[in-house]
Amino acid sequence: MAIEVLQSFDNSGDVICERVPRDGAGDVAWGAQLIVRESQEAVFYRDGQALDRFSPGRHTLTTANIPLLRGLLKLPFGGETPFKAEVYFVNRKVFTNLKWGTPQPVAFRDAEFGIVRLRAHGIYSLRITDSGLFVNKYAGTQGVIRSGVLEDFLRGIIVSRTFDFLGEQIKSLLDLPALYDEFAVALKAEVSREMTAYGVELVDFTIGAITAPPEVEKAMDERARMGALGDMDRYTRYKTAEAIGDAAKQPGGGMAGMGAGIGAGMAIGETMGKAMGGERGTSGGKTERLVVCPKCGHENPADDKFCGNCGARLRPVCPDCGAKLIPGNKFCGGCGKKLVE
Numbered sequence: 001m002a003i004e005v006l007q008s009f010d011n012s013g014d015v016i017c018e019r020v021p022r023d024g025a026g027d028v029a030w031g032a033q034l035i036v037r038e039s040q041e042a043v044f045y046r047d048g049q050a051l052d053r054f055s056p057g058r059h060t061l062t063t064a065n066i067p068l069l070r071g072l073l074k075l076p077f078g079g080e081t082p083f084k085a086e087v088y089f090v091n092r093k094v095f096t097n098l099k100w101g102t103p104q105p106v107a108f109r110d111a112e113f114g115i116v117r118l119r120a121h122g123i124y125s126l127r128i129t130d131s132g133l134f135v136n137k138y139a140g141t142q143g144v145i146r147s148g149v150l151e152d153f154l155r156g157i158i159v160s161r162t163f164d165f166l167g168e169q170i171k172s173l174l175d176l177p178a179l180y181d182e183f184a185v186a187l188k189a190e191v192s193r194e195m196t197a198y199g200v201e202l203v204d205f206t207i208g209a210i211t212a213p214p215e216v217e218k219a220m221d222e223r224a225r226m227g228a229l230g231d232m233d234r235y236t237r238y239k240t241a242e243a244i245g246d247a248a249k250q251p252g253g254g255m256a257g258m259g260a261g262i263g264a265g266m267a268i269g270e271t272m273g274k275a276m277g278g279e280r281g282t283s284g285g286k287t288e289r290l291v292v293c294p295k296c297g298h299e300n301p302a303d304d305k306f307c308g309n310c311g312a313r314l315r316p317v318c319p320d321c322g323a324k325l326i327p328g329n330k331f332c333g334g335c336g337k338k339l340v341e
Helices: 067-077 131-139 147-169 177-196 214-229 232-249 254-275
Strands: 015-020 033-036 040-046 049-054 057-060 085-091 095-101 106-110 114-128 144-146 200-211 290-292 299-301
Touching: 015 131, 015 147, 033 040, 040 131, 049 131, 085 131, 095 147, 106 147, 114 147, 144 147, 147 177, 147 200, 177 200
Parallel strands: none
Antiparallel strands: 015 085, 015 144, 033 057, 040 049, 040 085, 095 114, 106 114, 114 200, 290 299
């Protein structure tokens, strides 16, 4: 009678654990030969219990299924042996280039930009360090476990710990680029503690990127530009030059395009100046006040006492009722006389 040989080959390269036989506990005969490769470890189960672990090499299995008596033993049990046995081959190699990432954007409270929806992704590698623990706590009675299944399971753990760490340690996305390495080391230690409970070691762990929505990235770029420019006058000149260049590139550019560009640049600069505090003006960052001459309607600076166009006094009294006139009014507030000739 031929002697059984139990072994496992992985031609795909992604099998982490395989049970032999795959379809359930088998009728393993006494004296069967177990072949374990250098990258494997075998866990032998008999009667539902893990009895031994086998390192690389050839091993002889001892079961109650004695070859000459196997047929007699099956008779009282409907043609099946009651002495079930199976072997789990656990691949101990390092599984590399496993990916993790957020399936959906996750909300993050940023100190600078408010609520921001972030995405994160990266790669990692792992290996099984405790075969018995891995089979008992994760594999169970599955026939085969591939790296993709374990990858899906670990992705949820990694993503959860990533955003827990972000919320506790990071105040703003502006601080994140300088902390990538420290973040990866701390996160690896945190995730490793959870994976150890399944007999899995996290060998390498890297963060590919943590990205914000396009509108937030644009705001970050704009803030960096403004910080480099330093003040609003320089920012206005920069925007004006940028608008002139864009207008000159348009069909029918030239002087007309340049004029349009200058106007657009000045409008952008004025808008940004108001947004950053204080209006643009002739001096002191304040808008210049004007006084309208009550005689000719000419606009004069607020500090002038006489009209620069007709010489009339800018703060006269009404010739009819003698009421003091408010600079800029075209009718007397006391009697309604028209003041502008």
